[in-house]
Amino acid sequence: MSDPYVKEDIQNGISTITFFHPAHNSLPGDILAKLTHTITEAGKNDEVKVIILKSGGDRTFCAGASFKELININDAETGRVFFSGFANVINAMRTCPKFIIGRVQGKTVGGGVGVASATDYCMASKFASIKLSELNVGIGPFVVGPAVERKLGLTGMSQIAIDANTFYDAEWARQKGLYAQVYDTTEALDEAVQAFAENLCTYNPEAMREMKTIFWKGTENWDTLLAERAAISGRLVLSDFTKETLKRFK
Structure with missing residues (x-):
């Protein structure tokens, strides 16, 4: 079984950042911290014109929070710190x-x-169904909510947050605006992502930087907002309901 990692490969102006964890690419705190650092550094690197964010393995892009770490949270501060990991990556x-x-x-x-949802342009395979399962364990998608809502709208986000048991297929996610394109195979997806990234490298980096600022206008308060949301999750994860539920998942 491979060890967890975050890797960056820079070629011809494209930084490909890959994260991996053997437990379905779930994200424990140390991987979240490495991911945050790697994205931040790629942003500062003049050699990099565009970033591809992907995960290792075949069938799961990311299983979300590490259950192992969730089960071991015993005080509000530890909870806040854990959920801040996702806030830091999104920010x-x-x-x-x-x-x-x-x-x-x-x-x-x-x-x-x-x-x-926090990517600027997202491409997927037809296997890329999505689920917001947090309510199942007695918490909610508080930290990721603003990013998901920005892409799916409040209606789409609240639908999948309330219907916490259901996977919504890739086509649904495309129609709602999360995915720009959906491909039949991983090979076709990879070819399309590479070609798209190469094309972006031919554009003016300054223009792209200005566009990105405009696209994210109105999110300037997210440093504070997502920290507040992390505190809510950190509190709820200590509730009797969540503690009991997590025991069952063990």
Whole structure:
């Protein structure tokens, strides 16, 4: 079984950032911190014109929060810090001056839907169904909510947040605006992502930077907002309901 990692590969102006965890690409705190750092550094690197964000493995893009870590949260501060990990990744993506292309090859759950939503342009395979499962364990998609709502609208976001047991297929996510395109195979997806990134490299980086600022206008308060949301999740994860539910998932 491979060890968890975050890797960056820079070629011809394209930074490809890949995260991986053997537990369906779930994201524990250390991987979230590495991801935040890698995205931030790629944003500062003059060699990089565009970023591709992807995960390792075949069938799951990201299973969201690490259950192992969730189960071990025993005080509000630890909870806040854990959920801040997702807030930090989303804020790093939001403030990064380069366009981030998402490459979503498979199912994505909870925090993973937040990561996909925080990309600037997201491409997926037909296997890339999405689910916001947080309510199932007695919390809610508080930290990722603003990013998901920005892409799916309040109606789409609240629908999948309330219907926490259901996977919504890639075509639904495309119609709602999360995915720009959906491909039949991972191979076709990879070809399209690469070609798209190469094309973006031919554009004026300054123009792209200005466009990104405009696209994210109105989110300037997210540093504070997502920290407040992380505190809500950190509190709820300590509730008797959530503690009991997590025991069952063990």
